[in-house]
Amino acid sequence: MNNPISSLFQIQYPIIQGGMVWCSGWKLAAAVSNAGGLGLIGSGSMSPDLLEEHILKCKAATSKPFGVNIPLLYPHAEAHIQTLLKHEVKIVFTSAGNPATYTSMLKAAGCKVVHVIANTKFALKAMDAGVDAIVAEGFEAGGHNGREETTTFCLLPQIAAIAKVPIIAAGGMLDGRSWLAAEVLGAQGIQVGSRFAICQESSAHPNYKAAVIAAKEGDTQLCLKKLTPVRMLKNDFYQEVEKLELAGASKETLKELLGKGRSKKGILEGDLVQGELEIGEISALLNKVETAQEIIDDFVNTYAAAKRGLTYQNLLA
Amino acid sequence: MNNPISSLFQIQYPIIQGGMVWCSGWKLAAAVSNAGGLGLIGSGSMSPDLLEEHILKCKAATSKPFGVNIPLLYPHAEAHIQTLLKHEVKIVFTSAGNPATYTSMLKAAGCKVVHVIANTKFALKAMDAGVDAIVAEGFEAGGHNGREETTTFCLLPQIAAIAKVPIIAAGGMLDGRSWLAAEVLGAQGIQVGSRFAICQESSAHPNYKAAVIAAKEGDTQLCLKKLTPVRMLKNDFYQEVEKLELAGASKETLKELLGKGRSKKGILEGDLVQGELEIGEISALLNKVETAQEIIDDFVNTYAAAKRGLTYQNLLA
Numbered sequence: 302m303n304n305p306i307s308s309l310f311q312i313q314y315p316i317i318q319g320g321m322v323w324c325s326g327w328k329l330a331a332a333v334s335n336a337g338g339l340g341l342i343g344s345g346s347m348s349p350d351l352l353e354e355h356i357l358k359c360k361a362a363t364s365k366p367f368g369v370n371i372p373l374l375y376p377h378a379e380a381h382i383q384t385l386l387k388h389e390v391k392i393v394f395t396s397a398g399n400p401a402t403y404t405s406m407l408k409a410a411g412c413k414v415v416h417v418i419a420n421t422k423f424a425l426k427a428m429d430a431g432v433d434a435i436v437a438e439g440f441e442a443g444g445h446n447g448r449e450e451t452t453t454f455c456l457l458p459q460i461a462a463i464a465k466v467p468i469i470a471a472g473g474m475l476d477g478r479s480w481l482a483a484e485v486l487g488a489q490g491i492q493v494g495s496r497f498a499i500c501q502e503s504s505a506h507p508n509y510k511a512a513v514i515a516a517k518e519g520d521t522q523l524c525l526k527k528l529t530p531v532r533m534l535k536n537d538f539y540q541e542v543e544k545l546e547l548a549g550a551s552k553e554t555l556k557e558l559l560g561k562g563r564s565k566k567g568i569l570e571g572d573l574v575q576g577e578l579e580i581g582e583i584s585a586l587l588n589k590v591e592t593a594q595e596i597i598d599d600f601v602n603t604y605a606a607a608k609r610g611l612t613y614q615n616l617l618a
Numbered sequence: 619m620n621n622p623i624s625s626l627f628q629i630q631y632p633i634i635q636g637g638m639v640w641c642s643g644w645k646l647a648a649a650v651s652n653a654g655g656l657g658l659i660g661s662g663s664m665s666p667d668l669l670e671e672h673i674l675k676c677k678a679a680t681s682k683p684f685g686v687n688i689p690l691l692y693p694h695a696e697a698h699i700q701t702l703l704k705h706e707v708k709i710v711f712t713s714a715g716n717p718a719t720y721t722s723m724l725k726a727a728g729c730k731v732v733h734v735i736a737n738t739k740f741a742l743k744a745m746d747a748g749v750d751a752i753v754a755e756g757f758e759a760g761g762h763n764g765r766e767e768t769t770t771f772c773l774l775p776q777i778a779a780i781a782k783v784p785i786i787a788a789g790g791m792l793d794g795r796s797w798l799a800a801e802v803l804g805a806q807g808i809q810v811g812s813r814f815a816i817c818q819e820s821s822a823h824p825n826y827k828a829a830v831i832a833a834k835e836g837d838t839q840l841c842l843k844k845l846t847p848v849r850m851l852k853n854d855f856y857q858e859v860e861k862l863e864l865a866g867a868s869k870e871t872l873k874e875l876l877g878k879g880r881s882k883k884g885i886l887e888g889d890l891v892q893g894e895l896e897i898g899e900i901s902a903l904l905n906k907v908e909t910a911q912e913i914i915d916d917f918v919n920t921y922a923a924a925k926r927g928l929t930y931q932n933l934l935a
Contacts, residue, residue, distance in 0.1 A: 420835055440757070441769040449836030452758040452769040454790035454799070455899040459835060462903070473771035482771070482799040485924055518737055518776060519766030527864075547844075549866025582772040586779070607802055611928055 305467040306490030309413055309433055310366050310392060313337030315490030316480070316600055317436070317469055318593070320370020320394060321444065322346035322579070323568035324503040327355040331362035332502040332593035337601075340367045340593075341394055346565065349380040356388045366392060368413075372445075373398020386410050394436065397445060404430035415469065419447025424460050432466060436492050439472030443495050443581035446523055446530045454486065461487025475583050477604025481611075493596070495581040501592045506571030510590055512536070512578060518585040527552050528559065534578035538563065622784040623807030626730055626750055627683050627709060630654030632807030633797070633917055634753070634786055635910070637687020637711060638761065639663035639896070640885035641820040644672040648679035649819040649910035654918075657684045657910075658711055663882065666697040673705045683709060685730075689762075690715020703727050711753065714762060721747035732786065736764025741777050749783060753809050756789030760812050760898035763840055763847045771803065778804025792900050794921025798928075810913070812898040818909045823888030827907055829853070829895060835902040844869050845876065851895035855880065 306315035318325060318333040320343030330340030342359060344352045352369070359367050369385050371378055374397045382403055385393060393407050396417035407414045408431055416427035417436040427435050437460045439453030440446060451459070453472040460468055470483035471492035480491050497503060499510040516534055523532045524542050527550075533539055545554060559577075567576020591599075623632035635642060635650040637660030647657030659676060661669045669686070676684055686702050688695055691714045699720055702710060710724050713734035724731045725748055733744035734753040744752050754777045756770030757763060768776070770789040777785055787800035788809035797808050814820060816827040833851055840849045841859050844867075850856055862871060876894075884893020908916075 439769065439771065441772050450839070451835050451899060451902075452756065452771060452790060454756065454770045454796065455758050455792075455835075455902065458792055458795060459903055473769060475772075475775055478775060478802050478804070479771065481928075482802040485795050485799040485802060485928065487795070518768055518772075522767070547866060549864060582768060585768075585772065586776055608928065611798075611802065611925065 304489060306434065306469060309467065310339050310368075312339050312366055314597065314601060315469070316597060317341065317394075317490060317492040318497045319343075319471060319492045319494035320345065320396075321494055321498050321503075322564055324498045324505045325370075326504045327359035327362060328504065329497060329500070329502040329593065330355075330367045331359045332500075333497065333597065334363045334365040334367045336594040336597040337365075338593075338597050339392070341370045341392075342367070343370050344377070344381045345370070345372045345375055346569075347377070347381075349377055349384050352377075352381055353384050353388070356385065356390055360388070368392030368394055370394040370396065372396050373402060378403075382407070396436075400427040400430040400432060404432055417471070418460070419456065420449050420451065421459060421463060424463060428465055434467045434469055434490075435460065435464065436469045436471050437488065438492075439470075440523065441532075441582040442472035443498070443521070443532050443584070444579040446532055448526070448530060450523065453483070457483060457486035457488055472581065473583050475586055477600050477602065478607045480600060480604045481607045493600070495583050496587060496591075496596055497593065498580060499587060499590055500596055501590055505568050508571030508573055509568050509576075509578060512573050513580050513584045514588055514590070516580070516584040516587075518582075521580055521582050521584060525555060525559065528555055531577070531579060532581060534580055534584070536567075536576070536578055537574045538567070538577060621806060623751065623786060626784065627656050627685075629656050629683055631914065631918060632786070633914060634658065634711075634807060634809040635814045636660075636788060636809045636811035637662070637713075638811055638815050639881055641815045641822045642687075643821045644676035644679060645821065646814060646817070646819040646910065647672075647684045648676045649817075650814065650914065651680045651682040651684045653911040653914040655910075655914050656709070658687045658709075659684070660687050661694070661698045662687070662689045662692055663886075664694070664698075666694055666701050669694075669698055670701050670705070673702065673707060677705070685709030685711055687711040687713065689713050690719060695720075699724070713753075717744040717747040717749060721749055734788070735777070736768065736773070737766050738776060738780060741780060745782055751784045751786055751807075752777070752781065753786045753788050754805065755809070756787075757840065758849075758899040759789035760815070760838070760849050760901070761896040763849055765843070765847060767840070770800070774800060774803035774805055789898065790900050792903055794917050794919065795924045797917060797921045798924045810917070812900050813904060813908075813913055814910065815897060816904060816907055817913055818907055822885050825888030825890055826885050826893075826895060829890050830897050830901045831905055831907070833897070833901040833904075835899075838897055838899050838901060842872060842876065845872055848894070848896060849898060851897055851901070853884075853893070853895055854891045855884070855894060
């Protein structure tokens with residue numbers, strides 16, 4: 302496939318598995334890379350030692366390229382970067398912070414660097430910092446999300462208008478139709494989160510996977526906007542958040558309710574009542590646990606079908 | 619063009635101009651219909667007498683099909699329906715209410731009936747009521763909007779999975795790329811709001827058009843969720859709304875602030891401070907006042923270019 306994202310990472314398909322706390326360890330990353338996409342170890346929930354262990358296990362499990370996602374506001378960001386340089390991981394996705402901090406250093410070390418953005422301002426900052434590509438993430442995506450609430454449909458043409466590097470679309474990526482639609486709107490590749498979050502190789506708890514499968518439309522919400530906006534399932538914990546927010550609770554009150562380890566409790570330990578169950582809007586359309594290979598195959602097949610459909614229509618027109 | 623929406627309305631292109639309060643009178647509707655799309659008179663801001671006047675003027679200004687949009691929760695809905703039946707308007711778009719109320723009566727009178735939905739529940743209700751097509755409107759759309767906050771990217775495959783009638787995509791419709799992406803995601807036609815709201819034939823105030831053109835990303839917000847969710851520009855009036863909402867204001871307090879005639883003040887009278895400036899997220903990418911003809915031409919040209927691009931890639935692959 303002659304595609305700038307596939308070429309950049311030397312992978313078969315321009316499909317990236319999003320780095321997701323408590324979901325994307327070495328097992329998921331290796332499975333996605335082995336299936337022809339790009340697997341990312343999500344370091345956001347890991348200690349530096351644990352990240353090292355995951356990198357080594359991932360190297361043992363795949364000979365294909367894989368990467369690490371590093372949320373820059375995370376306290377271990379610096380240590381994580383030393384760890385991945387030590388083990389010569391050559392693909393780094395950074396998010397939630399200033400792309401200027403580490404990009405040139407990582408580039409000098411021979412890494413391909415991608416930064417996740419949700420608006421034009423950070424897209425420009427990331428390009429100024431010298432990134433190789435950007436992930437443009439829409440409002441419908443799960444987990445932490447931009448304050449502008451710009452949807453994938455509106456964000457892609459906006460970023461395409463200024464982009465000097467390839468764009469990877471994130472938010473709402475269901476299957477090959479989403480992939481082709483993202484291409485039409487200006488992206489060259491896609492990042493898939495929710496569907497991989499509940500796949501067989503995801504380290505998330507079976508309770509969490511079942512809750513996502515049971516979710517219907519309107520069952521996720523972007524909330525905690527006074528702190529850092531995050532999209533999650535509307536479980537009991539969410540109801541508490543909503544009640545406080547509707548009553549005009551302060552940042553401090555919300556921080557106290559949030560406490561520590563809510564996403565670990567929900568996603569890794571499967572506490573559906575008190576846990577924070579981060580997931581995207583597209584969860585409404587997910588209905589089974591698949592393997593990473595099945596997901597990649599389905600994206601590739603439905604993409605080809607969608608493209609054939611349009612080409613056929615084109616021949617008719 | 620061999621397309622179910624074009625065939626349904628006997629129009630050249632499956633491009634609908636959304637019915638918009640204070641923007642889409644006879645002048646805009648006739649201009650869009652004359653350009654090969656489907657113009658809709660937005661009756662939401664009209665008295666029954668005024669609607670009659672607009673229907674008569676629209677008939678005088680175009681020999682092409684046009685329609686009327688009727689928000690069903692509006693007090694004059696029943697009178698409006700009598701008016702359009704009297705003048706044999708054969709295309710009716712209903713919204714914001716129960717599609718079962720008037721659909722069969724309108725169908726019996728020979729009308730094509732379309733209902734605007736933002737979720738599966740109302741899509742099913744509309745199809746049960748016998749509509750000819752549905753408008754699926756995403757979170758990024760301007761004005762009144764669904765509570766589920768489902769974006770166009772997520773809504774379309776969701777509705778496509780259950781639709782037994784053609785789908786018209788709304789929310790985020792910038793140009794022919796949006797149109798083609800909407801088709802890829804399962805729509806057969808599109809409804810364009812914001813871009814027509816600020817076109818030459820729109821009856822909106824020049825101040826409003828200028829404010830929309832000046833708007834950047836993140837400058838609109840869905841708010842008033844305790845009443846009826848509505849997307850608007852973040853002007854002074856919005857800041858007042860936000861302040862009250864963040865402080866946990868009650869429905870009653872918000873109703874009092876909203877008062878009456880806020881959208882008229884903003885959109886028709888051009889009061890950018892105290893008016894309610896309804897518009898979609900895509901306003902961030904709008905940068906000029908065009909004629910309806912120029913807008914339709916641009917959609918058609920950029921759609922063809924986007925399709926050629928994909929077909930060309932397809933030949934390469």
